[in-house]
Amino acid sequence: MINGALDYLYNLKREGIKLDLTATQDFASHVGNPQSKFKTIHIAGTNGKGSIASYVYNILRQKYKTGMYTSPHLLDFNERIILDLNMIPDSYIIDFMNSNRDYIENLATIYRNPTFFETTTVMAFKYFADNNADYAAIEVGLGGRLDSTNIINPEVSVIAQIGYEHYQRLGCSLTSIAHEKGGIIKNGKPVVLLDNKPEVVAEITKIASVRNSKLVKISDYCSITDLKFNLDGMSFKLQTPVEEYHITTSNLGLFQLGNISTAVASMELLPEGSPGKKSIEKGIRESRWPSRFEVISREPLVIMDSSHNPPAAHALVETFSNFVTQKPVLLIGMLDDKDYFSYMSILRKLSDSVILTTPDEPSRSLDPDALAAGIGHMFPSIRIIKDPVEAYNFAIQNYSCVLVTGSMYLVGMLKKYLGSSVRPFNMD
Structure with missing residues (x-):
């Protein structure tokens, strides 16, 4: 049965990519606006956003019932939607698709069918809500401003590294691409910026100012010392204005230093307070992000x-x-x-x-x-x-x-x- 449900879902890829929130908003409303029933950290960027989501997820699950939504998957669709230490079960996917197939097809009479990603996003949010998640780390699919995930109102927004991928849809300059990524910044909610290219910093600073959002730039906020690494892992000290952390990770790659710093900063900016030094160090130590070096x-x-x-x-x-x-x-x-x-x-x-x-x-x-x-x-x-x-x-x-x-x-x-x-x- 799972193959039939997934075949139907994958067939929605024929609708392509829609940079428009209308279908996702309508679909979410149809299933009770589940995105409003748990807290989120929203992560956009060209590179690094999946790793950052993994660190955030592993830190938060030390204290809270926590989900993670990422894309694409490596082996199985279920990898995209995780709650605590489990992937979404086949039974939930089957039930969700069976319950909403008529809605999906009827929506085509209004504009056109929800896409694969729109449907998967609503499924993830409904799964987290139905299972009483406290938090979820949500990775943007493409862009930010008009990405299906942008129906949430996150506690913290995160902008990772930005490049020219998908410039055909997002714009041919770093400024225009940063504008699209910065669309996840919400009024009065803090934003963490990893990228330090001048055009990106200028655009994200402008958006944060307009939306009265506290902006934390990782290049100013964090410092790293005592870095040691080999093919078994990395260790270093991470200093922020709040705390000094002793970090160990099995995730390899010097690029992970910025990703880890970004995840830590986002935790320190949570309105209800940081999960704490021990949770942060343990969460990073337990985090894996497969296929990154x-x-x-x-x-x-x-x-x-x-x-x-x-x-x-x-x-x-x-x-x-x-x-x-x-x-x-x-x-x-x-x-x-x-x-x-x-x-x-x-x-x-x-x-x-x-x-x-x-x-x-x-x-x-x-x-x-x-x-x-x-x-x-x-x-x-x-x-x-x-x-x-x-x-x-x-x-x-x-x-x-x-x-x-x-x-x-x-x-x-x-x-x-x-x-x-x-x-x-x-x-x-």
Whole structure:
């Protein structure tokens, strides 16, 4: 039965992406406005928002019944909606879709069917409300101002790093993109800003001022000392105006320093007060965000990272160069709507050798032959193996260091093949 419910839900993808809150607002009203029945932290940005959501979720669940809504998923749809330590059960998805199918179809007579993301967002909010969640960390899908998640009134809004991805929909300048991301800022509610690019800071500062929202800029608010790291984890001291934290995390990547700082600052700004030093340190220690510079194997060394845009590529190159001394072979598959030329021109700093394959997203995957034609001059050694499992097995049999990247759909498919965990928490 779950396959039928999910097939119907996935079929709503034919409606595409709507940057319009009307359908989500109407749908939410139809099921009792569940978004008003729990408190939220709303997180927007081009890169980092999923990791920040994971830290916020793991911190808050130390004291409260807490949910998390993120997208996309790596292996199974249920990963998108988590409450405490459990993914949404199949039975709830089936019941929700059966109960609301007539509404979804009738709404088409007004404008058009709710989209996949609009429906999933309302399902998440209803699930949290039905199960008496106290808090939920909510990740924006695309943009912010007109994203379906923006029917909430969060306790704190968070703006992570901002880049040019989806510029066709959000605008061709950092200012215009920041304006869309800043649309999640609510009147009188604080906002935390990780990005420190001048155009972004100026636009978010303007929006925060208009909405009488306290703005905390991470570059001013937090400082990090005593940083130590290796392939087993990272540790450092994080100083804020409120507290000094001793942070340990199994999440790797220097980019996680800013994400962790942002999550901590958002907790200190909660109107009812911070969950406390112990909850924050324990929550970060227990947090996992799979496929962000994740070590899958040591012999050979296999690292998976779901970066797929130029800013994420820069962060990946910086982190890899600091954590690993070996030169990797790059195992890469990308979607056809990504800036593959800029992405690959950054990654060539790490390696001369690349294996091109196909992400597990048939309607949007970039053909490896076309990718090879566009980047052939960048890499002395290019091999095309279109089947990703075959490509992975070839890489681990012939190289001592493998970096799998380019698409979450590639990483997710290979993690499923390997039976690797995707849970966003670590209780080991």
